[in-house]
Amino acid sequence: MLFNSIEFAIFLPLIFILYWFVANKNLKFQNILLVVASYVFYGWWDWRFLSLIIFSSAVDYFVGLGLKKEENESKRKLLLWTSIFVNLGFLGVFKYFNFFAESFADAFMLFGQKIEANRLNIILPVGISFYTFQTLSYSIDVYKRKLEPTKDIISFFAFVSFFPQLVAGPIERATNLLPQFYKKRNFSYDKAVDGMRQILWGLFKKIVIADNCAIYANDIFNNYTDYSGSTLVIGAIFFAFQIYGDFSGYSDIAIGTSRLFGFNLKQNFAFPYFSRDIAEFWRRWHISLSTWFRDYLYIPMGGSRGGTWMKIRNTFIIFIVSGFWHGANWTFIIWGALNAIYFLPLMLMKKNRKNINTVAEGKFFPSIKEFFNMAITFALTVFAWIFFRAENLSHAMDYISIIFSKSLFSFPNLNIIKRSLFVILITLIFLFVEWTQRNKKHGLEIKNIKFPRIFKWSFYSFIIFLIFMFTQTNETPFIYFQF
Amino acid sequence: MKNFVRNIFLFSIFALINYIILIIIWGDYAHIFLKKNLNYRIGSYGHMFSRIKEIPNLKEIDILFLGSSHSYRGFDTRIFKKNNLNTFNLGSSGQTPLQTEILMKRYLKIIKPKLIIFEVYPNTFSIDGVESTLDIIANDEIDFEIIKLAFKQNNIKIYNTLIYGLYYDILNKKKDFKEEIIKGDNKYIKGGFVEKKLKYFKNIEYNKKNRNFKQKQFDAFENIISLFKKGNYKFIFVQAPLTKSIYNSYRNNVFFDKKMEKYGFYFNFNEIIFLNDSLHFYNSDHLNQNGVEIFNLKLIEILNKQKII
Numbered sequence: 133m134l135f136n137s138i139e140f141a142i143f144l145p146l147i148f149i150l151y152w153f154v155a156n157k158n159l160k161f162q163n164i165l166l167v168v169a170s171y172v173f174y175g176w177w178d179w180r181f182l183s184l185i186i187f188s189s190a191v192d193y194f195v196g197l198g199l200k201k202e203e204n205e206s207k208r209k210l211l212l213w214t215s216i217f218v219n220l221g222f223l224g225v226f227k228y229f230n231f232f233a234e235s236f237a238d239a240f241m242l243f244g245q246k247i248e249a250n251r252l253n254i255i256l257p258v259g260i261s262f263y264t265f266q267t268l269s270y271s272i273d274v275y276k277r278k279l280e281p282t283k284d285i286i287s288f289f290a291f292v293s294f295f296p297q298l299v300a301g302p303i304e305r306a307t308n309l310l311p312q313f314y315k316k317r318n319f320s321y322d323k324a325v326d327g328m329r330q331i332l333w334g335l336f337k338k339i340v341i342a343d344n345c346a347i348y349a350n351d352i353f354n355n356y357t358d359y360s361g362s363t364l365v366i367g368a369i370f371f372a373f374q375i376y377g378d379f380s381g382y383s384d385i386a387i388g389t390s391r392l393f394g395f396n397l398k399q400n401f402a403f404p405y406f407s408r409d410i411a412e413f414w415r416r417w418h419i420s421l422s423t424w425f426r427d428y429l430y431i432p433m434g435g436s437r438g439g440t441w442m443k444i445r446n447t448f449i450i451f452i453v454s455g456f457w458h459g460a461n462w463t464f465i466i467w468g469a470l471n472a473i474y475f476l477p478l479m480l481m482k483k484n485r486k487n488i489n490t491v492a493e494g495k496f497f498p499s500i501k502e503f504f505n506m507a508i509t510f511a512l513t514v515f516a517w518i519f520f521r522a523e524n525l526s527h528a529m530d531y532i533s534i535i536f537s538k539s540l541f542s543f544p545n546l547n548i549i550k551r552s553l554f555v556i557l558i559t560l561i562f563l564f565v566e567w568t569q570r571n572k573k574h575g576l577e578i579k580n581i582k583f584p585r586i587f588k589w590s591f592y593s594f595i596i597f598l599i600f601m602f603t604q605t606n607e608t609p610f611i612y613f614q615f
Numbered sequence: 616m617k618n619f620v621r622n623i624f625l626f627s628i629f630a631l632i633n634y635i636i637l638i639i640i641w642g643d644y645a646h647i648f649l650k651k652n653l654n655y656r657i658g659s660y661g662h663m664f665s666r667i668k669e670i671p672n673l674k675e676i677d678i679l680f681l682g683s684s685h686s687y688r689g690f691d692t693r694i695f696k697k698n699n700l701n702t703f704n705l706g707s708s709g710q711t712p713l714q715t716e717i718l719m720k721r722y723l724k725i726i727k728p729k730l731i732i733f734e735v736y737p738n739t740f741s742i743d744g745v746e747s748t749l750d751i752i753a754n755d756e757i758d759f760e761i762i763k764l765a766f767k768q769n770n771i772k773i774y775n776t777l778i779y780g781l782y783y784d785i786l787n788k789k790k791d792f793k794e795e796i797i798k799g800d801n802k803y804i805k806g807g808f809v810e811k812k813l814k815y816f817k818n819i820e821y822n823k824k825n826r827n828f829k830q831k832q833f834d835a836f837e838n839i840i841s842l843f844k845k846g847n848y849k850f851i852f853v854q855a856p857l858t859k860s861i862y863n864s865y866r867n868n869v870f871f872d873k874k875m876e877k878y879g880f881y882f883n884f885n886e887i888i889f890l891n892d893s894l895h896f897y898n899s900d901h902l903n904q905n906g907v908e909i910f911n912l913k914l915i916e917i918l919n920k921q922k923i924i
Contacts, residue, residue, distance in 0.1 A: 152616060319616045328623075554648050589626055593633035600634070600771055601641065601652050605745070 133176040135385045136339055136603075143173065148392055152319055159316050163286045166313075166393070170295035174259070177299075181257040184222060189292040191218045192267045196274045196281030196288075208275060215271035219264040226256050231460030259299030261457060265424055267292045270306035272428055279307055287313035296389040300382045302400040302420035309397070317394030327391030329576040329592070334384030336595050337575075339603045341562055342377030344555045345370045348548060353521055356531050361540030363548060364531055365514075370552070371521045372514045373559050376405065379418070384574055403570045405513075405563075406491050408505040410474040411484035413513060421457070425450050436479065447479060448472045458520070463528055467519040474512050490571045558598075635778055642779040653775045654749045655783065658794040661687065661708035662803040663754040665794045669703070669807065676726050677924060678702040680807070681718070682734025683710045683747075685855040688901050689734065692806030694911040700924070704807030706734065707751070711744030712835035713767070714751055717760050719842050730924050731843060731850040732914075735881075736900075737871045740833065741826040745770050752780040767831070813904050814897040821864035821899070826871070833874075840878055851880040851923060856910055858892040861899040880923070888913050 133139050147169045155161040175182050195215040202208050230251045240247045270291075273279035282288050291310045297303075352359055352367025359367070383400035390397045404416035414422050426435075430450045436443050448469065455468020478484040491506065492498040498506065515532075522528035549556075569575045578588070642653055658664045661684065677700045680690045686706025695702040703726060705718060715733070748764060749772065757780050765773045783789060796803045800812040843850045852875050862868065862885050875881040888909060890896070895906030902910060918924045 319619070321616075321619050324619050325622075551648075554651075589629050590633065592626070593630040594637070596630055597634055597637045597641075600775065601650075603652065603771055605652070605770055605772055 133173050135382065135389075136335060139176065143169075144389065144392075151393060160286060162317070163290045163313055166290045166295070167286060167293060170290070170293035170298055173295040174293065174298055177258050178255075184257055184260065185263060185293055185298075186289075188219060188222065188264060188267055189289050191215060192271050192292070193282075193285055193288045195271050197283065199271070199274045200281045212271055212275040215268060219268045223260060223264050225252070226254060226260055228460045262301045262303055263292055263298060265303050265421075266306075269303070269424065269428065270310070273306055279310075282310060282314075284314065294390070294395075296386040296393075296395075297397060300379070300386070301418075302383055302386065302397055303424055304397060304420065305424075309395070312395050319394065323391050323394070326577060326579070327388040329578070330384045330388030330391070330574045332388075332592060332595055333574055333576040334381040334386075334388060335599055337377040337381030337384065337562070339381075339599050340377075341559060342374045342381060343604045344602055345374040345377065345559065348552045348555065349374050349521070352548065353527075353531070356527075356534060359534075359545055359548075360542045361535040361537050362542055363545040364535045365540070366544050366548065368514045368518050368521075368535075370555075372405075372510075372517050375517065375520070376401075377562075387574075399573055403566055405510055406506055406567065406570055407509050408487040408491055408502060409478055409483070409509055410471065410512060411478045412487040413509055414471070414475070421454065425454055429453060440480065443479060444476060447476055451475065462525050463519045463522050466525065466528070467516055470516045470519065474516070493571065496568075554602075558602075638775055638778045639782050642782075652772045653779060654746075654772055655753045655776050655779045656749075657753050657789060657792050659708075659750060659753060660798075660801075661750065662794060662798075662801070662807075662809055663707045663750050664792070665796075665803050666705065666707070666807045667755045668794075669805070670722055670725060673703055673726055676701055676703050676728040678730045678732055679726055679728035680704040680706055680732050680734065681710070681715050682706045682855075683736045683739050684708050684901065685736045686710070686734040687807055687809050688811060689855040689907060689910060690732070690808060690914075691810070691904075691907050691911055692804060692808045694908060695915065696806075698915050700915070702806060703728070706807070707747060709739070709742070709744060709747040709750070711739040711742060711747060712832045712839060713744050713764060714747040716835045716839050716842075717751065717764060718755075719839055720760055721755075721758075723842060723846060723848070729849065730918075731848055733839075733850060733852050734855055735852045735875055736855065737826055737828075737865070737868070740828045740836070740871075742832075743768055743770065743829070744832075745772060748773050749776050752776050757781055757784055810904060811897055811901070815893055815903065816858060816896040816898055818858070818860055818892050819899075821861055823864055823866055825866050828871075836878070849923070851882065852878065853881075853914065854883040854885060856884045856888060856890055856895075856902060856906065857900045858896050860892055882914075882917065884910060884913070887917075 133143060147165070151162060151165055155165045171182055171185075174185065192215050195211050198211045199208055202211065233250055233252075237247050270279070270288075274281045287310065290313050291304075291306065294304075294309070349367055349370035352363060352370065356364055356367070380401035387397045387400070398420055400418060400420050402416040402419065404413050407413035407416055430446055433446050433449065434442055435446060451468040451472035452465055453468070455464040455466070455471075458464045458467075475484065478486075491502055518531055519525075519528045522531060566575050569577060572579070638653065641650065642655060666687070678695065680686045680702065683706060687704050688706075690702070690704050690706070692702045692704055705722065705726075707714070710718075745768060748761070748768060752761060752773070753776070757777065762777065765777050794803070800814070802810045802812075804810055840850070854872075854875070856862075868885075872881070872883055872886075875883075890902075890906055890909065895902060895909065897903040
């Protein structure tokens with residue numbers, strides 16, 4: 133079920149009413165309702181793949197119980213590896229098998245040996261990269277004794293399948309989300325209203341910004357040989373806003389929806405395009421994934437301790453793995469490696485934690501230096517997005533070679549500019565709103581600001597109007613569903 | 616909690632009223648590039664407004680043509696007039712059976728033709744027909760049937776245009792509108808035909824494909840046939856010629872032909888006359904005036920020979 137669908141517009145109020153008006157007296161009943169609702173939500177896409185979630189949840193639940201009982205270290209390790217093997221095994225088969233099979237076949241070709249790659253004819257289960265990482269973090273935390281394993285099977289299954297964030301995150305840690313299923317949730321008016329605002333802003337980002345930028349990004353990327361270098365730069369910028377609007381929009385809807393049910397999820401995006409360097413960008417972009425890799429991969433490998441070569445090795449590993457997590461394609465690996473190259477100088481010069489606070493804090497306008505740094509960081513990010521968006525490496529390289537040709541200095545395609553004027557205009561307004569809200573949790577948070585109700589409601593109505601005026605009439609799934 | 620539910624309810628009403636007001640303001644003042652999902656165009660491409668205006672004055676119509684642009688660009692009422700046939704062309708851009716059904720419910724009893732020639736372009740059975748509904752909303756009246764169709768098609772562009780159209784009709788803002796007879800290369804001919812300035816098609820190759828037919832279009836098609844039968848109207852189905860390059864690119868032509876033959880007399884002119892892609896078409900699926908003449912004369916010959924009229 134898509135957040136931007138009529139089905140979800142019916143599903144959400146229905147579950148909300150059942151949750152607060154029918155099941156509100158019994159915590160267990162509320163959790164059962166959430167499990168059932170989550171399975172319906174997921175099964176709407178393809179009920180057959182529910183078995184994967186159920187199996188994955190069951191394995192980690194029993195691994196958790198086993199880890200509690202077991203004191204023998206090697207047996208504990210075996211239990212942990214069972215969880216890792218099952219979760220990454222599913223991911224490996226469904227997401228990466230064909231990539232490895234084809235890459236091996238290609239590698240043999242280089243040595244003159246022609247072998248046929250045995251491809252599996254399977255589809256990627258939606259959200260598998262998200263829920264496997266979420267449930268895996270539980271097993272690792274229990275193994276490290278950072279978390280007490282749960283005996284409450286309903287709460288655990290609800291934690292793994294919680295519908296707002298099941299298919300595209302944020303990837304929640306068991307330490308944050310699981311305990312929320314144990315306690316009675318009380319309805320908070322302010323929290324629910326702010327949740328609604330966040331949902332509205334998420335829908336605006338997805339439907340108005342991302343889906344409309346996608347029209348031009350797709351046109352330019354799909355027909356890149358027909359356009360000049362300057363137009364291809366515009367295409368890459370359109371894609372930068374498409375992916376930001378799409379993914380952060382999803383996260384906003386997920387977090388907002390969770391708040392309606394009394395849950396608090398972690399912030400997943402913190403206005404990343406206002407970052408002053410790449411290190412800051414990665415502290416603000418897909419925060420739940422970056423911190424997951426930091427805590428479960430980078431730090432166990434030694435992190436930034438140790439010698440220079442170890443730091444370089446660890447940085448490359450974490451960025452490349454992060455790229456590979458996004459998809460089984462060399463383009464994602466290069467995208468990750470490129471970000472590692474951007475990041476390394478900052479780390480080696482110990483400047484990677486220079487920009488911790490919000491840009492231009494306490495002021496409206498940034499300084500010239502801050503503006504310049506933001507522009508450079510954005511340009512580097514946009515350049516890396518070309519690899520992320522390209523179909524394959526040769527597509528990316530051809531695209532880049534046209535950008536760095538003489539045509540970079542020609543005027544961009546007038547037809548594209550004319551057709552996309554509205555999108556450019558609305559994206560600038562969107563950026564302005566996000567800039568003014570950059571020290572808040574989301575673009576529509578109005579905590580501690582008093583506006584007359586008529587003014588607020590008129591503003592929200594206008595956003596709803598824009599959503600309906602500029603929505604695509606065909607179905608537009610979220611980009612991150614494919615990851 | 617009660618406060619929250621109450622405020623959500625109040626806000627929904629407030630937002631709905633605001634939405635209607637904003638649609639009207641947006642429709643009146645916004646630039647066309649800001650009206651992505653509001654497409655209210657009186658006198659739009661296809662001259663539907665002029666066609667509808669003619670209907671009350673029609674008398675003794677021998678043949679009524681229905682269908683898509685292949686109809687209003689394919690059946691030249693002047694050629695039929697020369698052959699002593701009084702005809703009217705009610706084709707419109709992208710008209711699918713869903714819209715034809717509405718037009719027939721409105722106008723069949725007024726026009727009372729001796730024969731109905733329904734141009735059945737297979738592609739109109741495989742689309743939703745949103746553009747044609749918008750055309751009817753803007754250029755004809757809004758009634759309960761069109762509101763029902765809007766819900767059936769469930770498209771935000773139709774809902775927005777319908778709201779704006781209602782406002783336009785209530786204030787009777789259409790009354791002073793006069794449609795130009797000549798628009799660019801297109802000239803409206805009395806009786807509903809639109810003549811295109813003579814142009815020639817530059818041939819290109821098309822990839823092989825299938826049409827994915829929609830059951831709701833066949834359901835509407837059957838409703839139309841029931842209407843014809845109920846009123847004892849004589850009818851035939853005609854598929855207008857396409858260029859060979861586009862016609863042969865579809866794999867399921869035979870399937871469609873067989874389906875149409877079950878409904879009544881059906882003539883697929885792609886198999887009856889052989890035209891030249893470059894000389895008789897101005898684009899891949901529309902005849903130029905040279906092609907129209909050959910097609911129409913052959914149709915008249917068949918009608919006479921088989922004593923259909």
